[in-house]
Amino acid sequence: MNLVLINKTQNHDFKKSLIKSLSKKFEKVFTEIKNEISNENKTLNVLNKKFNFNFKTKDLQKFKKFKIIAIIGMGGSILGAEALYNFLDKKIKKKVYFFNNINENKIKNFKQKYNLSKILFIIISKSGNTIETLSNTYALKILKKNSKNIILISEKKNNALFSLSKKLNLFYIEHKQYVGGRFSVLSEVGIIPAYLMEVNVPKLRSKILESLKIKKKNFLKKNTIKLVQLINSKKFNNLIFLNYVPNLEKFLFWCQQLIAESLGKKNKGFLPMISNTPKDHHSLLQLYLDGPKDKIFYIFSYDKQSKEKIKLIKNTNFINFLNNKDLNTIKKAQKNALIKSFKKKKVPFREFKLKNFSEETLGELFSYFIFETVVIGKMLNINPFDQPAVERVKIDTKKMLS
Numbered sequence: 001m002n003l004v005l006i007n008k009t010q011n012h013d014f015k016k017s018l019i020k021s022l023s024k025k026f027e028k029v030f031t032e033i034k035n036e037i038s039n040e041n042k043t044l045n046v047l048n049k050k051f052n053f054n055f056k057t058k059d060l061q062k063f064k065k066f067k068i069i070a071i072i073g074m075g076g077s078i079l080g081a082e083a084l085y086n087f088l089d090k091k092i093k094k095k096v097y098f099f100n101n102i103n104e105n106k107i108k109n110f111k112q113k114y115n116l117s118k119i120l121f122i123i124i125s126k127s128g129n130t131i132e133t134l135s136n137t138y139a140l141k142i143l144k145k146n147s148k149n150i151i152l153i154s155e156k157k158n159n160a161l162f163s164l165s166k167k168l169n170l171f172y173i174e175h176k177q178y179v180g181g182r183f184s185v186l187s188e189v190g191i192i193p194a195y196l197m198e199v200n201v202p203k204l205r206s207k208i209l210e211s212l213k214i215k216k217k218n219f220l221k222k223n224t225i226k227l228v229q230l231i232n233s234k235k236f237n238n239l240i241f242l243n244y245v246p247n248l249e250k251f252l253f254w255c256q257q258l259i260a261e262s263l264g265k266k267n268k269g270f271l272p273m274i275s276n277t278p279k280d281h282h283s284l285l286q287l288y289l290d291g292p293k294d295k296i297f298y299i300f301s302y303d304k305q306s307k308e309k310i311k312l313i314k315n316t317n318f319i320n321f322l323n324n325k326d327l328n329t330i331k332k333a334q335k336n337a338l339i340k341s342f343k344k345k346k347v348p349f350r351e352f353k354l355k356n357f358s359e360e361t362l363g364e365l366f367s368y369f370i371f372e373t374v375v376i377g378k379m380l381n382i383n384p385f386d387q388p389a390v391e392r393v394k395i396d397t398k399k400m401l402s
Contacts, residue, residue: 022379023224029378030221033371034212041178043385044374046187047208047367054188063151063171063196066120070110071193072099072140073124075131077153078180079254080190080366084199086250087362092197099136107139116142120196122151124189125334126181127161131397145169155189180385182258185366193375203359207369223350224375230296231268232346237268238295240288242277244335245302249274252300255369262373262384270296288339296350298352299341302357303332326353332337 004160035043045051047364078100085096099109120143137143142150145168154161156174165172168341179187195201211220229237239259241252256272263269277286306342307327322330342349354361377384 022228025379026221026295030376043178043183048181063120068095068119070097070119071122072133072136074130074183075257077124077189080185081193083251083254084194085245089107094197103133120149122193124153125161126175128161129152132162182261200359204363207360210364211368211371222374226303227376228379236296238292239272239273240295240297241297242297244277244331245300248300258373261387265382268380299349299351301335302354305329
C-alpha cells in the first residue's frame, strides 16, 4: 500500500451496542457500494476498472502537441486536475493554468502574456451552464468557429457548452449525467487533463479498488464507524487538515469539497479546513491545543529524508541542534511534537503517511476518500451525492442577473 494511516480517534469511548449496530449498517452499505460500482448508471461506476469513457485516446492525439494548457471550470470540474498537477509536478513537463474563480486581473495578465491560439483550453462544466466557467471563457475571447485548441466537456443536453460545440464546430466530450462533479476526477473530467498532461493514467487508476479488499475493508469499517460516532456526538464540528506535504495542498481542496458537499446536510457534517504546517504552528496552534474541543485533525505527512543538509556557520551555539539536519527531518520533529501534545490532551487525530509521490498513491487517495465519505453519508442516512442548498443559490444568482 502506498498510504499508511495511523488512527487515534479511539480516545473517545462509545457504547458497544451502538458500535454493533453501526457494524451491521456498514456491512449493508458496503454491499450497496459494491453493487453501485458495477452499475453503469451510478456515480461510483467511475471506480470500476471497466469504466466506459466517452472518448478514445486516438481522438486526443492532436491535442498532445500543446505545451501550455489552460483549464476552465469550477469545483469538482477542476479541483481534481489541480490536485493531479500539484501532486505530480516533478513528472509533468507542461505548464498548466487553472481558471477556477472570477479574477479579472488573472485573465488580463494571461491574455497579455500569451498568444492564446497556441494554448490548449479545456472547458469543463457538468451542467454546461456554470456561470463562472462561461464568464471566464467569454472574457478570454477564445471562442471561434472551427477552433482546434478547445475541448468542451459537459452533459449532452440543452445547455450553453453543448450548444456552443455544435454552433462553432468545437471538439466536444460528453460528461456522464450520473457522475456528480466532486466524484468525477477519475472520469473524463480528470482523466482527459491527466492524459494531456502526460500523466500515466493506467497507473493512476490501478489502485482505486484497494479499499474493497478484505484487509482494507476492515480498516475502512473501523474508520467510518468512528467518524460516524464523532459526527453523531455533535461535539466535533471542525475537521482540520494539517498538511506537512506541499504537493498535497490542491488534493486537500478537492477533499474539502468532497466532504463538505457530501456530508453537510440535515444539520450534520464537518467544516473541513486546510492548515499548512509548520507555518500554522505559529498562528493557529494555540487555538488547536487550548481552544474549543470541537475539532478532529487529519495529519498528512511524508517522512523521507532529503539530501540537502543544513551546515551551520562556526560559533552559532544557540542553534547547534539544527546542524547537519535536513528540512524534512526538522518538519518531522515539529509534527511529532504536535502529535505528542494531541495524545496528552486526548485530541482525536489521524495521520496519513505518504510513501511516495506516484500516480498509484494519488489514485488510492482519491478513491479512499470517496469510499469513506460515501459510506459515512449512507450510514448517517444522508444522500452523499446531491447538494440541494447549492442549487438554490445558483438559481437565485441567475434570477438576479436576468
